[in-house]
Amino acid sequence: MDEQLLRRLVPEVLGVLVRRGAGFAAGEDAVQDALVEALRVWPADPPRDPKGWLVTVSWRRFLDATRADDARRRREEVVDTEPEPGPASGVDDSLRLYFLCAHPSLSPSSAVALTLRAVGGLTTRQIAQAYLVPEATMAQRISRAKRTVSGVRLDRPGDVGTVLRVLYLVFNEGYSGDVDLVAEAIRLTRRLAAAIDHPEVAGLLALMLLHHARRHARTAPDGALVPLDEQDRSRWDTAAIAEGVAILQAALARDRLGEYQAQAAVAALHADARTAEETDWPQIVEWYDELVRLTGSPVVRLNRAVAVGEADGPRTGLAALAELDDSLPRYAAVAAHLHERDGDPDTAARLYAEAARVASDPAERDHLTRRAARLNTRARP
Template structure:
């Protein structure tokens, strides 16, 4: 049984139940139960029409839940009789659910969790494992999110940029538990790009593919990080790189540049270099100039400073870095790297150790600590 194909059906079935009178929260719960039932039943009894099977079972789950609650008995009287599956129009409600799950009333964490449940079709347990939180905590988060959006109706198109931010948050969570969130984000973004034909959706998909292509070379067998310059580029996935570049070039050809297309262009330049020494840092700085113009993001300015340190020398990078708030994430680590490039290993070691103390990611903290220890070991006794 193809569980990914099964989860792809979830938004459509939720939409069918909503059009039959179920509210979003009840429809989503019923579809989750139907998906669990499918995982149990289908390996032995595969249905001829998976979509119709899910609609039928989810509708029955909804009716059962409605009948079980005395407070909903009046509503139960108004529930339509169960239509034959063949009479249900094949309407794709996926885009509607994307916008619903990325509603501005939701926190980013809640929007991500609800997107993975309603659009991705993941169970609460799977999402909780991926985020390393108790299942009860994730269940409460999803329940609150569903209550927030249960009465929302869209008279106008939702905000696509918010949906893209939510998907990028999912991608950046990477992998933990039994669900690969990076792969799941790529699957959902590929779906969204097809639904919208939007340049920035395509740009985000290209960015994800180009980053994901480097994943096999990003860590050592013991789990420690490998910096980009030290990665074995023979382990990069050339198929994903080629696909990402093709999608990016098609998006850029429409001449409606956005931040995700710009970030993807930077990633493509890294992917194009056969060795770290062949990286076209001058072009990368130019793309960061575009990104700063588009977003005025302090993080983009920080990354530009590091790129400038590669193209024009570490002192130029340090000068650009000095104009930024030292409290920025990765500011201290960037300063440490540029001081190391400038030959000031004493300052670099101190800054690496300082950056390690404030790192929120265990692998990053370990890498920064190793860098500090390596430089300290080279100091004269």
């Protein structure tokens, strides 16, 4: 049984059912029933047209459920016409599912879960393992999300920006359980890029590839975080970097700059430097200026302060940092880094310890704690 094939076909089959008139929730239930049947039948009798088989069985399951529900008699009059079995249409209906699963009425966590289920083809168990929650909890979350969007009609173009935010949330979850969410996010974004011609979709794909290229260098054998300037750059994935840069250059050439393209440009400048010392920090500051203009995000301003500190000296970076709210996440960590570079180890050690106390990620907390301990050890006579 080809699990990758099934996962690829799930959104296409669900898209066909929704286009024919099935509600999202009922259609998704029908597709899941068909998948169970496929797992039973296909090993002994594989179909010549897997998508066509799944569409036919899913549609029959949907009609059976519709006929059995007296409250849906009016819908039955509309949909009670079963197409003749045959090759499935080559049209990819999954694009509408991206927009449906990223509907503004859903919370970010629900949108991510629904996207992984309906577009990614993951099981509830796999999604629950990835998010380290009980399967029953994830099942309830997905059921609520399905009910929320069940009555939504996509009679107008969806918001690409919302879809991209959901995919970036998936990407940033990283890896846990038996599903690599980083790879899954890249796979889904590739499919979206193939279905829609939009420079920001390309920008997000480039950003993911460039970040993912550094993945294996980010941690030491003991699991400790390795900062960018200390990473072994020979471990970076040069093929992913080359692909990301090529995709980014094509997107930037269209002169419709967006935040994901600008973020990818920063990542590309880091990837282009053979050593940390060769990083083009002045150009990175310019891209952060563009990101501030595009987003106004305090987090972007925080990252810009780091870049300014590298380009123009730590005191200039501290001056940029002083303009921001000190309650921002990672504010203390950035301040510690800049004070360390400015030759003030006592203040840096105190701030690293403060940042460690509020860090939510265990690996980051350990990294900050070690930084503080290292500076305190040096300060002892």
